[in-house]
Amino acid sequence: MGINRSLIEQISYASQNSEAIAASHRLTVTTDSRRGEQNSLFVPLVGERFDGHDHLLSAIDNGAVATLWQRDKALSKEVPADFPIFYVEDTLQALQELAHLYRKAIDPTVIAITGSNGKTTTKDMVASTLEATFKLHKTEGNLNNHIGVPLTLLAMPEDCEVCVLEMGMNHFGEIALLSRIAEPDIGLITNIGESHIEFLGSREGIAKAKSEIIEGMSPDGLLIVDGDEPLLDALRHERVNAVLCGYGEANDFVISDAKGNQEGSAFKVNGKSYTIPLLGAHNVKNAAYAIAVANHLKLSGERIFARLKALKHTAMRLECVAGKAGTLIINDAYNASPTSMKAAIETIKALSDFPNKVIVLGDMYELGPDEEALHREVASVISAPITHVVTLGERAQWIFEACQQEQHPSITLKHFSSKDKVLAYLQTFLSEDTVMLFKASRLAGLEALVERLKNEEDQR
Known part of the structure; x- marks a missing residue:
């Protein structure tokens, strides 16, 4: 991303030398001046109808101990003279750069999930499957965009081993940006549907936009995709480490014998039996993605089975x-x-x-x-x-x-x-x-x- 390390070095130095910041065990990052985030770095963002710079005093009242600040914004005289301020050209870009640098510093295995449908359910399945084995951090709520992904990364605990990110978009270039910020070790595309077709023109356009997930991945990073979707054929042929999941026999993880009732679904993947407390053939495929991730990270078949059977998922999704x-x-x-x-x-x-x-x-x-x-x-x-x-x-x-x-x-x-x-x-x-x-x-x-x-x- 062409990141300048001087900003994070300044903040790190201030964290060691400012009594207000040093009093905190760990500096958190917030963009919302109304939230009571104690010992936080406030990042005032600028939108079409709002400007976070107008609310610095509120942020200070709610626990902020430092702030980023765009150079072109006037600073209120009411701000305490000793309050740490880090001047940047663009606060959003600085937030994204901080997130990227923090991701590099913590260096967890990053799993990034995108797709037209099933992102949140698949994220929950992957996280549920892995969280008993690894120290895991994941996207919460709908923090899956150019602001939410950086905030999710910056909220990682220092001992995080696996970070599961959901990545959403509605225009070209957005997934590419998120991928460059997060540098996924594992990229996952759940499917290609019609969501946001208003902005992307066609399902082919949607497939192109979702395929941007490889932009921040290393050439040997693992890409997991819907093997039943022809629109992803070109992408998976480009990648050395591409894993296909689906119902077709040509897939690497082949789903068979899927049956469902009001209690959930039973199915096989490569001949091994699994159950999930979710309905739908599409959720069975989402589970196959989680199995592929867990297999790559060397989890035993018994543990994968037990974790999927016990998973809890996000409300209002079947x-x-x-x-x-x-x-x-x-x-x-x-x-x-x-x-x-x-x-x-x-x-x-x-x-x-x-x-x-x-x-x-x-x-x-x-x-x-x-x-x-x-x-x-x-x-x-x-x-x-x-x-x-x-x-x-x-x-x-x-x-x-x-x-x-x-x-x-x-x-x-x-x-x-x-x-x-x-x-x-x-x-x-x-x-x-x-x-x-x-x-x-x-x-x-x-x-x-x-x-x-x-x-x-x-x-x-």
Whole structure:
């Protein structure tokens, strides 16, 4: 990245010579002046509608003991004269450079995960598989962008052995930047879907953007990819150490015999049996990625099996929730693309023991000029044993209309314009015979319906 070491050397020197900083066991880094981060280095970022430089006094009140400062910004006379200030040309770039230098200093094995869908679930699976063996640090929440990744790296404890990073993007060049900051030892691309196609033009464009993960990797770094995705063929042929995971026989880690029920999924990878408490063929593939990572890091098969079986995952991603009257609710309302929505529907279709299979679908965003066609395409997987389709929102109405054209007489179709009307309709199906899927982009807010329908006394 062309990093200048003088800044980190200055901060290191100040840490040893400033009483305020030396009093802390370890300097933390924050960009939020409102958070009570004691003994922190405040990094004031500049955005279109905000300027962190305006809030230095608040940061000091909340525990900041030093700050970065852009040279072109005026400094308030109220700032204490002895308060440590490190002047830089650009605070965001300085944050990223500090993160890169700290990554080099700690030198953990860095695992970077990107892809259109499944990044967070795969991150959780990889971390769960490894955390009993290594001192591990991982991305928390949605800190997966040009600010979040540096903050995640800078939050690593000094004895960190493995760092698992989630990397998100919606434009070209963003994954390349994150990769150069983090220098992954292992790069992982979960899949290529339609998320952010509005900005990247096509699935081919998305594949190109995700492939930028190799930019910061050494030539002998391990690349793990979806071996069933033709758009990644060129990338995996470029890499000496490319590992393919998927259902096809040509993969290095071959998935077979996958079966699911409301308790989770059982499957084999290269003939060895595994179970996960998650639904869906796509989550089985995510588990195969975790197996590939763990295998590379020399974990035993027994430990991998035990850790996957016991894993806990992030809420609202095919999360099983106990609903009222014994209803099984599948809450997958955190985000959606056509690929992930179709995968979720296929998951519900594969569940046995539920005569009533109700899918509640909402709007998907950032699909660009083809958003109508991409919504309508979802109807191609809606068939028996689905019994009821409920859509909510202007965009989701395209799914409803496409389902009408498919003419499945065994499926009841309903479209609503308000959550209250959806709720009233769904309450008529609450029983042990019913499974309900909720799937949409986060802006649709379908989790509000889940909250109204779940059994508070019996969380799964």
